[in-house]
Amino acid sequence: MDHISPPKSPHELLERTHSIAGLTLAELAHRQQQTVPTNLLHAKGWVGQLIEQSLGASAGSRAEPDFVELGIELKTIPLNASGQPKETTYVCTVPLNEVATSWENSWIRQKLNRVLWLPIEADPDLSVSERRIGSAILAELTPQQDHLLKQDWLEHMELITTGRINEISAHHGAYLQVRPKAANNKALRNTTDEEGQSVQTLPRGFYLRTNFTIEILKQQYAL
């Protein structure tokens, strides 16, 4: 894989996004000396990682923003044939064994505060190779978005910190969901139940519903 130094400023980062906008994944993969998988079944994170490399993201799989020095997180948005988000967006792991923190100090808010969103064609009728990269959107959380996400987060954390995480389903949360995030449903982690006993539960992640990412796209384009 090619190593590119991290961008030194948001401006430089945006210039790099301009240089890849409109390329097909095959074209970008060739630049990065990568081979394109025939499908994403066994390469679910391939597109995101290709983009990370191309833009000089440095955090690897560490729990840090992708562009550490700039405090910017990178998220691809897979688009269906209508140009709408096809999937929810994974944000970060749900903390199962941490002392309660505020929304303002939470890891999820730090990540979402400044995000470089990069729409990518993902219509299943297009081969992975021919899918095109869109125009990036560098967005800060608006006060309204911050408030809405905080409400969801508070509801989730109330159940999580009182040992009732198993009562949470993906139906909860208007914009922010809690869903399984694991190798499979046998991969369990320790946590504490309502009576304070140590029990095992499925690891979970925070995900943004598509109704949130639709709004991000609307800020940029008139959908």
Add this chain to the structure above:
DNA sequence: AGCTGATCATAT
């Protein structure tokens, strides 16, 4: 057709 629960690969 959309959504929820399950799953796959890789880095550290």
Add this chain to the structure above:
DNA sequence: ATATGATCAGCT
């Protein structure tokens, strides 16, 4: 082992 990058695929 647990974080990251996500999409898959069966159910409603």
